[in-house]
Amino acid sequence: MNFILFFVHSTWITVAIAFLIPTLARSADATTPPQTQKSPSVTGSGSVQVPNSLNPNPNLLQFPTKSKEVTIQATVPISLAQALELARRNNRELQVALLELERSRSALRESQAALFPTLGVNSGITNSGNNLITSPPAGSTSSSSTSFNGSAQLNYDLYTSGSRQARIRAAEEQLRLDELDVENRSLEIRLNVTTEYYDLQQADEQVRINRSAVENAQASLRDTQAREQAGVGTRFDVLQAQVNLANAQQTLTNSLSQQEIARRRLATRLSLAQSVNISAADPVQLAGLWQPTVEQTIIQAFQNRPELQQFLAQRNISEQQRRQALSSLGPQISLASSYSLLDRFDDGVGVTDGYSVGVQANQNLFDGGAARARAAQSRANIAIAENQFANQRDQIRFDVEQFYSQLQANRDNVQTSSLALNQARESLNLARLRFQAGVGTQTEVIAAENDLTRAEGNRVAAILNYNRALANLQRSVTSRNSP
Template structure:
């Protein structure tokens, strides 16, 4: 492990000059710095020789140096200076190689035979020089053209690669994979562990998540089915406007009692007269088989307003459920957005915890290195070890929270049981809200489905009140009936008849049932009006709270971004001071904690702004379809 020896020696000297209160420790540090100066001069001379001998050796040493996480920031800057000097030397060598005659390279490549001495003597010196210059110019032009062609080819390749990347991104945004959709059978349930095993994680965008939720969410599907049920109930109410036609048929076996009595009386008279009586009719004639049928047409002509009131109530139920589906879609959209932002937040927490663990490990390595060098203490090492252990625990907890967030969004989207999703969008500011608070409140009151639902409910209750009172009025209906009857075991016994007319029903006394039902609906009307006022106040409060949070989080984004840069610089300086021996491990640990907190604050500010924007859009409702608010997007660097 290597340290910036020059910085260490200079910092030690500065510590001696600036800290007269610690003379004993300063004297020991100065003596330690003098010993390290000799080591510095020796290693600097070795490094200079190695740098002049081979450029590749310096590059390999730099690569190995960057791979070591224990190297300080000052050593990285020193390595960058060495790399810059090496690049300048390589550039000078390339310039020298380009100044060499291109004829030699061409001759070596083509392996042409050398000219004979006679030819050299025959050619004048001036002509030979001019021909050499011409050949050099031609070769340089060919080389320039080849370089230009290669640059054009590289630019075309880069353009094609960028086009392919853009195409892939557009396809990713357009549609989500089909295997994310659940099984079409809602009654399917797993019976084997393999059926619920997670086989992969699919990154999705926020737009894809909303689309999947609108298609697959179970609660929304139930609301749509309830809408279909109310539409069927409306068709039932509309059917009261049409007449009804009924056909009835019957087959009866009827005993002929009158005929049996007549036969018995005749037998008795014959016996009294001394004659021989007997029943000459078959036993089958004692039972008549009768087949009959009837066709009846009914139409309700007047209902005292009951029929139109019931139709109006059914139409109100359909409209109420349509608004319920709309409100549930808006709420589902908000829930998906919040779940997606929760997923982004857990991803950022994992990233920040991993970075904090890396910082803690680097501080531990620095503390151990200083302890081995004799300028550190065991206490600093123990503090670093405790900080590493705490960082590992926090990372484990962050991973657990991320897994829970992934399963939560899968539950909301109602996806397949064997997949889980991750956030594909970066953490950035979603949109800007350009409307004022007053305009937003007016837009929310005008568009919220919940407010219109209360008005629709009031209309439903009023229609049901009128339907209840209509029971006290007269009911007029028309009817027409045609009957036919035939005795199958007798000849010429077909009989038919018809009738038509009107019926009038009037309830003279029902014990107060109709009036009680009307009073119930009047109470429901008052409840709907009260709920409208309460919902209106709630809508305004939702808009005001979301608007206030939006502005506060927008200001917090700027503050948190500035604090993050300051925390990074403070950690860099604290680590340099600790490596130089003029700072303490406690300063480094405090700076690491401040950096972690600053990163959390920035992420929470951005996601808090996005959540407030989503809540504001939900408060206004119909936002995706209104088109009144622009949708600019800007990423916070």
């Protein structure tokens, strides 16, 4: 059903525009999210100093074509704080999330544009005349004329049955969803960098331990060979020492490979320059203590994890999409006005103008059920988001309980492994003294060396596993929007 009401007062357009613009501006201010809201800050501290040589080439499309461009020129030791700062600056997953957030801000501004009228102008100059192919009859002349015409149109949707507000609310929720996504990715990147830094520390320590094992095996082989030359040892003891040394060297070779892999994995995470490598500068030690109980930790995780808020935002988006679908069944009322000018040059007549103002109403009486079908899809999306929320909540609780249990177990393991390490060192010293005194065997020395290597590895693993569990707990309860 369409109808147009025309008004004849020439000043009506001016009055209508003067009335509408301030009103629409106030509506836009009411709909726009408060400017005091801040986007979630990226995890990291800008005060941490990092070597400039570690920063990648600013050209994202750089494509090395020569071997020297990817050859490692230096290995730079960095701390965990420096690694986190490099991730904050350079991690490309986080940069993509920030760009998606900016895109959502622009989409919100686009949807808010519907609060204002649209105003357009067009104009043209036309020259027209008679161009006779054959000779004109006697007494006839060809003529041409030039004219100017221009018009302006003003259109505004007065009433949309809630469609306009639903689009704006959905865009606001999408912006909130992307803000939470930036926060979530920031926390995930922080956790991944921290965990991979601990992996690098463990790889470095394993190399140190295995080098020490090779040195111990070499010392045992020298002692065994000296005893054989002195006639108090046997060839069997020498062969055992040689086999033990070969095994220790093979283990060291494997640990060196794992160290290089751990370095490159972290370098890739930090998006470092092509020609540098990194090593861990921090010593292996406990990262801190966790004071809250497991129940307190679970509640904090529920309150702070952005994933839960993301599912709520997704539910709200689906609700606004449902309303938008149903709004197409309601009436749509819009204002349309125009003003035109026409001037034909050299005709002795002045400029002529005209205007029109009208209100148009539109009601969709039947759409074959399409609108209600779209609304049903949105209701299904709402139910999906609610189920995902419940599933994520349960997963968060399990994660907290799992990491809390690992934290407690590894805290006890640190104490046990420290005691075992001291005992293994003492046992190796005694085994060597017994062997040198002729009351012990080479087998006892080799067993004591292997026990020492295992005890050192167990202590390092216990400390770093504790730190990993602590990092996961801290990620679970990180205060939202914290700097």
